[in-house]
Amino acid sequence: MSDVVCAGRRLRFCAAAIWALAVLTVVAPGRASEVKAAPDTAQVLVITGTDPYLPAFVALDSAMRAAVARNYPRPVSWLHESMDTTRLRGEPGPLLAELLARKYAQVRIDAVILVTEPAVDFYFRHRARLWPEAAVVYHSVTPAYTHGRTFPAGTVGLPLAVDHAGTLELALALQPGARRVLVIAGVSQFDEQQLAEARPALEKIARRMPVEVLTGLSPKANAERLARESSDTIALYLSVFRDNEGSVHTPREVLKTLAGASGAPLYGVFDSYIGHGLAAGAVEPFSARGERVADLLLRAMGGEFADGAVIDTPPKSRCVADARQLLRFGLRTQRLPADCDVRFVEPSLLRTYWWQMMLVALALVGQGLLIAALLLQARRRRNAEVKLQAQRVQLLHASRLAVAGEMTASIAHEINQPLGAILSNAEAAEMMLQAGSTDRAGLLQILADIRRDDLRASEVIKRLRALLARHEVERRRFELNRAVEDVLAILRAESRRRETPVDAELVAERTEVVGDPVQIQQVIINLMLNAFDACADMPAEQRRVRIATAVTRAGVELTVADNGRGITADVLPRLFDPFFSTKGGGMGLGLSIARSIVEAHGGTITAASEGQGAKFLVVLQGAPPESPAAGQAIGPTTDRS
Amino acid sequence: MTARPVVHIVDDDDSLRSAMERLLTAAGREVRAYASSGEFLLDPPADAPGCLLLDVRLPGPSGLDLQEALKRHRIALPVIFLTGHGDLQTGVRAMKAGAVDFLTKPVERDVLFDAVDRALAVDAARRAERQSASDLQTRYAQLTPREREVFELVVAGQLNKQIAGQLGIGERTVKAQRAQVMAKLGAATAAELGRIAAQLRAST
Numbered sequence: 154m155s156d157v158v159c160a161g162r163r164l165r166f167c168a169a170a171i172w173a174l175a176v177l178t179v180v181a182p183g184r185a186s187e188v189k190a191a192p193d194t195a196q197v198l199v200i201t202g203t204d205p206y207l208p209a210f211v212a213l214d215s216a217m218r219a220a221v222a223r224n225y226p227r228p229v230s231w232l233h234e235s236m237d238t239t240r241l242r243g244e245p246g247p248l249l250a251e252l253l254a255r256k257y258a259q260v261r262i263d264a265v266i267l268v269t270e271p272a273v274d275f276y277f278r279h280r281a282r283l284w285p286e287a288a289v290v291y292h293s294v295t296p297a298y299t300h301g302r303t304f305p306a307g308t309v310g311l312p313l314a315v316d317h318a319g320t321l322e323l324a325l326a327l328q329p330g331a332r333r334v335l336v337i338a339g340v341s342q343f344d345e346q347q348l349a350e351a352r353p354a355l356e357k358i359a360r361r362m363p364v365e366v367l368t369g370l371s372p373k374a375n376a377e378r379l380a381r382e383s384s385d386t387i388a389l390y391l392s393v394f395r396d397n398e399g400s401v402h403t404p405r406e407v408l409k410t411l412a413g414a415s416g417a418p419l420y421g422v423f424d425s426y427i428g429h430g431l432a433a434g435a436v437e438p439f440s441a442r443g444e445r446v447a448d449l450l451l452r453a454m455g456g457e458f459a460d461g462a463v464i465d466t467p468p469k470s471r472c473v474a475d476a477r478q479l480l481r482f483g484l485r486t487q488r489l490p491a492d493c494d495v496r497f498v499e500p501s502l503l504r505t506y507w508w509q510m511m512l513v514a515l516a517l518v519g520q521g522l523l524i525a526a527l528l529l530q531a532r533r534r535r536n537a538e539v540k541l542q543a544q545r546v547q548l549l550h551a552s553r554l555a556v557a558g559e560m561t562a563s564i565a566h567e568i569n570q571p572l573g574a575i576l577s578n579a580e581a582a583e584m585m586l587q588a589g590s591t592d593r594a595g596l597l598q599i600l601a602d603i604r605r606d607d608l609r610a611s612e613v614i615k616r617l618r619a620l621l622a623r624h625e626v627e628r629r630r631f632e633l634n635r636a637v638e639d640v641l642a643i644l645r646a647e648s649r650r651r652e653t654p655v656d657a658e659l660v661a662e663r664t665e666v667v668g669d670p671v672q673i674q675q676v677i678i679n680l681m682l683n684a685f686d687a688c689a690d691m692p693a694e695q696r697r698v699r700i701a702t703a704v705t706r707a708g709v710e711l712t713v714a715d716n717g718r719g720i721t722a723d724v725l726p727r728l729f730d731p732f733f734s735t736k737g738g739g740m741g742l743g744l745s746i747a748r749s750i751v752e753a754h755g756g757t758i759t760a761a762s763e764g765q766g767a768k769f770l771v772v773l774q775g776a777p778p779e780s781p782a783a784g785q786a787i788g789p790t791t792d793r794s
Numbered sequence: 795m796t797a798r799p800v801v802h803i804v805d806d807d808d809s810l811r812s813a814m815e816r817l818l819t820a821a822g823r824e825v826r827a828y829a830s831s832g833e834f835l836l837d838p839p840a841d842a843p844g845c846l847l848l849d850v851r852l853p854g855p856s857g858l859d860l861q862e863a864l865k866r867h868r869i870a871l872p873v874i875f876l877t878g879h880g881d882l883q884t885g886v887r888a889m890k891a892g893a894v895d896f897l898t899k900p901v902e903r904d905v906l907f908d909a910v911d912r913a914l915a916v917d918a919a920r921r922a923e924r925q926s927a928s929d930l931q932t933r934y935a936q937l938t939p940r941e942r943e944v945f946e947l948v949v950a951g952q953l954n955k956q957i958a959g960q961l962g963i964g965e966r967t968v969k970a971q972r973a974q975v976m977a978k979l980g981a982a983t984a985a986e987l988g989r990i991a992a993q994l995r996a997s998t
Contacts, residue, residue, distance in 0.1 A: 573899035602812065606809050
């Protein structure tokens with residue numbers, strides 16, 4: 154590197170060249186040998202005049218490579234060089250050309266892609282020294298750059314699109330109430346080119362509203378001016394490389410300064426401005442540009458432009474907007490064209506985690522549906538259960554009425570007995586009084602008897618009513634022994650009528666169970682009447698029905714046994730089936746009802762028969778030990794008086 | 795004059811039994827009450843006028859059973875059945891077995907009294923019948939063997955002459971003995987003798 158001469162005013166470039174050389178020297182051998190290994194591969198060198206990692210160029214590059222991979226039959230090896238003139242100012246000159254020539258001495262370069270003016274300038278100046286045979290595609294130069302310039306044959310160019318008219322259209326769409334247009338321009342050659350290119354569009358809009366051009370103001374002066382503007386104003390920012398005071402600027406940095414102060418939304422034509430203070434612009438999309446470059450590259454490699462220099466027209470501009478700026482100026486996104494690329498949208502939860510959100514939403518909707526379905530099902534089931542329960546209650550009631558009908562004779566006896574006594578007593582008293590009896594004690598005794606018999610009759614009726622009245626299903630604690638005693642009272646006359654004595658063996662312990670006492674009484678009555686029926690064929694003196702209660706580990710037990718004809722083994726399994734009856738006039742519902750009641754109480758009912766007689770065993774769960782609160786709630790059924 | 799007729803009540807229902815006892819007592823009847831058939835049979839009434847008020851359904855032997863037992867024991871008390879529920883079948887059975895009446899509880903006073911009166915009348919009639927039958931037996935026993943022979947033949951419709959011929963005695967003797975027979979048996983005419991003979995046959 155001793156031959157490198159660095160003149161004072163070119164110090165910067167010199168430093169850059171040294172830096173580039175150092176880097177390339179280190180990496181060059183490896184690269185060269187790699188490329189050699191694939192002779193079939195097309196070698197394309199991309200030279201970027203600016204920073205190749207500008208987002209615009211990254212997007213362009215990847216779109217270009219993808220399009221080439223899609224459309225080119227041979228593998229392509231991409232080589233990259235950057236002049237990075239954004240940071241490293243000055244003319245790289247022959248030194249860089251020399252360096253590249255040496256670096257790629259062993260490599261066949263099929264095509265060169267030149268990005269931005271510095272790369273184009275550099276390459277064409279040193280083409281002879283570099284790869285005169287390679288096809289050349291240059292792009293992303295301003296349209297003005299191509300004007301009046303001649304390019305060598307075998308090259309094709311794609312200038313930038315600068316769509317001022319489209320940009321102003323967007324501005325008007327966003328600001329339909331705009332009253333003036335303010336244009337910010339610089340005084341460098343590029344700035345002046347920009348203004349020249351914008352002029353036709355500005356002239357057109359000038360017919361609708363005043364257009365004012367601020368040329369060459371310093372960023373500070375421009376910012377102060379813009380700060381006074383409101384959203385009535387459309388501010389079109391072209392570029393300010395240099396101002397009247399001679400200061401040189403980076404247009405994008407200037408834009409940042411202006412955007413920070415401006416009271417009016419700013420518009421521009423370069424994609425690179427987007428994100429740095431521009432509200433919107435009709436800019437050229439870099440992905441489309443990448444695809445176009447790929448197309449031109451393949452055509453150039455195919456020798457299509459070998460005979461002349463072609464300058465392609467850039468792709469159509471496209472609306473791009475900055476959501477932050479739109480929000481800041483209260484401009485509505487809906488006013489933009491539907492295909493407008495709105496960037497920097499505040500990443501909403503939905504946008505950031507859209508599929509997770511969708512999943513959650515789906516899960517929620519699913520859950521909701523499931524819950525709704527379950528609720529509906531539960532409701533239907535509950536309705537059905539309520540209906541079923543009502544029918545069951547009706548059936549039970551009907552069967553109690555039937556039982557009562559069966560016992561009419563004995564019930565009549567039970568009631569007529571005290572009624573007869575009352576009548577006779579009353580008549581006796583009447584006669585005694587008519588006969589002038591003075592047997593006061595006797596008369597008082599008669600009255601006492603009348604009252605007692607009346608109570609007796611009403612007691613029978615009360616018991617029957619309790620059994621027969623339609624009643625809501627209850628669930629409370631009660632003594633099974635008490636239920637048995639009540640049933641025995643009701644059946645006393647029936648037992649006598651059927652000449653079938655009943656032995657009751659009620660356990661002395663507490664036989665508390667939980668449920669509906671009337672339903673349990675019904676079970677007992679059904680079992681007892683069954684037992685009576687079973688004994689009917691026996692000689693009167695042999696008939697016997699035994700009813701007993703017991704408290705065992707299994708629960709509270711009730712046994713009803715008879716010494717009748719017994720149940721045959723083939724009948725036993727079907728005994729509790731509905732409509733199964735061995736009796737002539739039986740409906741076959743008594744035992745089936747008994748079982749459904751017992752099972753509804755969480756108990757079991759079984760039948761056994763050993764030769765003579767039959768035994769029915771009902772096991773109910775004993776009531777749980779009473780907690781003080783439960784005791785209060787259940788109240789009168791517990792006799793703690 | 796014989797003793798006052800007694801109304802026997804058999805009913806297991808204490809209050810009904812005592813109420814009926816009171817009522818009949820108030821009506822001036824002699825009443826005896828029993829709680830069961832057994833109790834009645836343990837202390838059967840002497841052969842005295844009366845009737846039986848019997849509940850069809852009793853613990854142990856029923857009213858119908860008792861009715862049968864009475865027949866076997868030759869206790870000829872007319873029976874009035876009482877039932878808490880007038881079921882026809884039991885009623886028919888009871889009436890066939892010779893019940894005087896079948897009453898359904900509650901029984902109204904007049905119905906009860908009528909039934910009791912009727913039963914007692916039946917009893918009195920039967921009793922009178924039995925009385926006359928036994929008087930006749932006594933008188934018949936007073937006849938001599940020859941007088942009995944004459945009585946049989948007279949009742950058989952033979953004339954004095956035929957009787958004399960059959961017995962080988964004189965017609966006058968037959969006449970005298972015939973008069974003796976009629977006097978001893980208390981008959982005024984031959985036709986009356988015939989009726990007495992029928993009664994005697996019935997009671998032996």
